Amino acid sequence: MPELPEVETVARQLRPALVGATIQRVLVKDQKLSDLLAWELEGCTFVDVTRLGKQVVLSVSSGSQAAYVAVHLRMTGRLIWDDGTPLRTVQFQQAALQRPPIEKHLRAECVCSSGRLSFFDPRRFGTIQVTADYESLRPVGLDPTTEDFTERALVKLLENAKQPIKQWLLRQDRLVGLGNIYASEILFASRIHPERLGAALVTDEIKQLRLQTKRILARAIRHCGTTFSDFQDSTGSVGGFQRYLKVYNREGEPCPRCGALIERIVQQGRSTFLCRGCQQ
């Protein structure tokens, strides 16, 4: 499932390709996405592509009218821009992932002057919302890549956190965009045991948690995200950050820091990877 770094990657890659392109035709193959047709997007020009929470937001305008097309990729959604040039070479891809999108999974498409933007989504959990009100798209949770993610803000958020910190990190109404992979990695880097209660963390641990969250997200964005199951960016490539994962999916391997064996525990049905040597 694409998390914050993967969605950011898609937005960054689409931006230079899309900005300036004019929509000529909108095709909707899946009636769940009929919101796209309620708006007259044909004739509109893409003016920006950004990430807001875990959504890719395509800003379009036509004269003085502005609208925002917010795409939530969910589990398996992919936005692919095709302007006729071959897709970028796949660098880190596992064999099973080297597959082009399949026509029957196409749910919607924008045909533009300079190419076409297609939304593929085999499992159909992805959503597209069109609105004139950008603020209404803002997620409830705090975006940990923004300046608002201060130590004070994190202290405040954790004050009444009666959940284990790993589960808390996955709550999108607290911090937006951290998934299972990044939560394990952040807690390992911060030397915090995933079963500690959020509210029990002391000042130094909260400091570390904030710093490591920012550091790991920035690094993952630099490497175009992490590919574990279905994520591919808008050029059909996959992320490279999985090569830098320290504990995720490494059960039984030695901890890169202390040599103790990495363990896997299950919290709320999800795997958490940790080193008991480093995370006590």
Ligand SMILES: [Zn+2]
């Ligand atoms: Zn260790």
